[in-house]
Amino acid sequence: MTRSSRTSAPPSPPAFPCPPYSAKVGHCQLFQNPEARSRVIDAATTLGRTTGLVLVDCSATYDTVNLLKDAVDHGCCVVLANKKPLTGAYEDFQKLVSNFRRIRFESTVGAGLPVIASVTRIIASGDPVSRVVGSLSGTLGYVMSELEDGKRFSEVVKTAKSLGYTEPDPRDDLGGMDVARKALILARLLGQQISMDNINVESLYPSELGPDAVSTEDFLESGLVQLDRSMEERAKAASSRGNVLRYVCEIGSAGCQVGLKEVPKDSALGRLRGSDNVVEIYSRCYESSPLVIQGAGAGNDTTAAGVLADVIDLQDLFQKTA
Amino acid sequence: MTRSSRTSAPPSPPAFPCPPYSAKVGHCQLFQNPEARSRVIDAATTLGRTTGLVLVDCSATYDTVNLLKDAVDHGCCVVLANKKPLTGAYEDFQKLVSNFRRIRFESTVGAGLPVIASVTRIIASGDPVSRVVGSLSGTLGYVMSELEDGKRFSEVVKTAKSLGYTEPDPRDDLGGMDVARKALILARLLGQQISMDNINVESLYPSELGPDAVSTEDFLESGLVQLDRSMEERAKAASSRGNVLRYVCEIGSAGCQVGLKEVPKDSALGRLRGSDNVVEIYSRCYESSPLVIQGAGAGNDTTAAGVLADVIDLQDLFQKTA
Numbered sequence: 100m101t102r103s104s105r106t107s108a109p110p111s112p113p114a115f116p117c118p119p120y121s122a123k124v125g126h127c128q129l130f131q132n133p134e135a136r137s138r139v140i141d142a143a144t145t146l147g148r149t150t151g152l153v154l155v156d157c158s159a160t161y162d163t164v165n166l167l168k169d170a171v172d173h174g175c176c177v178v179l180a181n182k183k184p185l186t187g188a189y190e191d192f193q194k195l196v197s198n199f200r201r202i203r204f205e206s207t208v209g210a211g212l213p214v215i216a217s218v219t220r221i222i223a224s225g226d227p228v229s230r231v232v233g234s235l236s237g238t239l240g241y242v243m244s245e246l247e248d249g250k251r252f253s254e255v256v257k258t259a260k261s262l263g264y265t266e267p268d269p270r271d272d273l274g275g276m277d278v279a280r281k282a283l284i285l286a287r288l289l290g291q292q293i294s295m296d297n298i299n300v301e302s303l304y305p306s307e308l309g310p311d312a313v314s315t316e317d318f319l320e321s322g323l324v325q326l327d328r329s330m331e332e333r334a335k336a337a338s339s340r341g342n343v344l345r346y347v348c349e350i351g352s353a354g355c356q357v358g359l360k361e362v363p364k365d366s367a368l369g370r371l372r373g374s375d376n377v378v379e380i381y382s383r384c385y386e387s388s389p390l391v392i393q394g395a396g397a398g399n400d401t402t403a404a405g406v407l408a409d410v411i412d413l414q415d416l417f418q419k420t421a
Numbered sequence: 422m423t424r425s426s427r428t429s430a431p432p433s434p435p436a437f438p439c440p441p442y443s444a445k446v447g448h449c450q451l452f453q454n455p456e457a458r459s460r461v462i463d464a465a466t467t468l469g470r471t472t473g474l475v476l477v478d479c480s481a482t483y484d485t486v487n488l489l490k491d492a493v494d495h496g497c498c499v500v501l502a503n504k505k506p507l508t509g510a511y512e513d514f515q516k517l518v519s520n521f522r523r524i525r526f527e528s529t530v531g532a533g534l535p536v537i538a539s540v541t542r543i544i545a546s547g548d549p550v551s552r553v554v555g556s557l558s559g560t561l562g563y564v565m566s567e568l569e570d571g572k573r574f575s576e577v578v579k580t581a582k583s584l585g586y587t588e589p590d591p592r593d594d595l596g597g598m599d600v601a602r603k604a605l606i607l608a609r610l611l612g613q614q615i616s617m618d619n620i621n622v623e624s625l626y627p628s629e630l631g632p633d634a635v636s637t638e639d640f641l642e643s644g645l646v647q648l649d650r651s652m653e654e655r656a657k658a659a660s661s662r663g664n665v666l667r668y669v670c671e672i673g674s675a676g677c678q679v680g681l682k683e684v685p686k687d688s689a690l691g692r693l694r695g696s697d698n699v700v701e702i703y704s705r706c707y708e709s710s711p712l713v714i715q716g717a718g719a720g721n722d723t724t725a726a727g728v729l730a731d732v733i734d735l736q737d738l739f740q741k742t743a
Binding site: 200211212213216217220221223224225226365367370372373375383384385388389390391392393394395398400401403404405407408411412415416418 | 522533534535538539542543545546547548687689692694695697705706707710711712713714715716717720722723725726727729730733734737738740
């Protein structure tokens with residue numbers, strides 16, 4: 100359910116000479132080697148503007164951002180599954196999307212689910228988007244729907260870990276930072292000129308149970324159980340109001356929030372079971388009843404499918420028109 | 422909820438001299454007047470191949486099909502909200518989509534909902550679509566979810582009519598032909614070389630209560646009530662199996678069917694309430710749990726927004742690439 104750790108791959112083309120990878124995952128010498136970088140940019144410039152060569156970034160590192168910005172400067176098309184270049188400095192985001200028709204990043208939010216494509220279509224149609232609310236972590240979606248059935252938080256998280264649904268340290272999911280990155284991409288897509296610092300992210304564990312204070316083993320054995328009571332109380336309080344708890348991102352006129360939220364039991368978010376992602380989009384056309392997109396929001400296959408669909412989509416730019 | 426009767430409008434450009442409309446809705450003399458037609462095609466040819474002029478058909482008539490085919494032949498882009506040209510002879514469909522990058526028809530299925538765009542993305546990504554199941558009539562979606570609450574079929578249909586949810590003669594909705602047209606477009610998009618004759622369409626009223634035998638008034642006053650018992654029995658039988666009845670189209674390896682189907686109460690289709698459309702897309706990536714798109718599937722605003730998004734999308738073809 101969580102995307103498996105992806106190694107940094109040389110963007111493209113595959114046959115291009117690339118220095119050997121360093122051992123560290125998420126780090127590739129290409130981006131530190133000026134000569135290699137300049138050769139990638141040269142190839143991208145020569146081929147990219149006329150043939151539709153697309154630079155694809157499926158890494159999970161900030162290290163690619165300068166290469167990507169150079170490529171965009173040279174008129175090259177870019178497809179990202181990597182969230183990091185879009186969630187750093189706002190100026191970097193602005194530069195990367197400066198030629199919006201030449202960049203696609205569907206797989207950064209909900210893997211292959213057509214979330215970015217749909218929001219982009221709605222914006223293009225002149226229908227103003229007022230609010231986007233989403234459950235964008237399969238792991239936290241699973242945890243929240245299990246909690247609804249009266250199970251203990253600590254047990255549910257341990258089960259999720261044993262099923263391979265969580266990162267090796269479940270706090271990487273419970274902290275909400277991955278959801279916050281997706282939320283930031285959506286918020287920026289909707290025109291909010293904000294950064295991670297502007298997002299209120301609610302972590303599901305307190306700082307005294309954080310990685311700096313407690314080892315993963317201790318967190319699993321004795322830390323988690325300390326959270327059971329407050330989670331149970333919150334779930335019960337929600338239930339008494341006909342609601343359920345979901346870990347959501349919410350982007351609207353009040354900015355961008357990430358955390359637990361009570362949602363009506365019979366809404367798309369409230370009906371969510373298991374590990375699917377779900378996104379509700381509210382606009383003038385979809386005002387009282389939102390446009391809803393739901394499905395598996397992680398996994399290698401769906402991520403790759405989203406990247407490939409983006410690449411194919413960009414080829415419209417390179418059709419002979421006359 | 423049902424799209425209001427749309428008059429045939431001259432496709433484009435608005436300033437182009439067009440013969441006066443005939444009084445009959447769904448019929449425009451433009452398409453019968455060889456001189457006017459040739460002038461539209463001339464303009465389309467001159468402007469369409471280089472400037473991105475798009476021929477937009479928001480009528481509800483078959484009469485436009487030859488004009489559209491000529492336009493496609495001349496390399497012009499086409500956007501359709503009109504289902505009819507895509508649901509006639511298979512050869513017409515084939516000709517219209519022969520340059521698939523130059524045609525868009527999102528608003529023919531689910532108005533502005535990104536159904537066609539999403540199916541096209543999945544196909545482009547190489548992910549084979551195995552099955553599409555959808556509730557594509559807001560009217561019948563409303564009727565079926567009310568029926569689930571134990572209400573009488575005849576009462577629900579009359580309420581739907583009084584709310585303006587149905588066509589003036591509700592049999593236009595209950596017969597399923599509008600759903601069948603949408604199903605045919607989806608089936609053809611998925612590669613099925615079929616026509617309306619190949620679709621098994623279940624009507625919710627028998628032929629002895631059809632428009633040839635019974636007036637609208639008589640149908641509403643004494644015809645509808647004759648259907649209550651069998652509908653109640655079917656709804657109860659579904660309920661006894663943990664299912665609910667939905668009026669769906671289903672496109673899969675067994676072809677294309679339109680009619681009542683029992684679906685699990687906890688599926689996206691089963692959870693549907695009110696007049697939203699919902700489409701479940703099953704593919705290799707979305708095998709056990711489908712990709713679901715849900716929202717208002719009719720209405721002037723959403724239809725217009727879908728058309729406009731299609732027009733904007735086509736403009737990628739006319740970007741200077743070098």
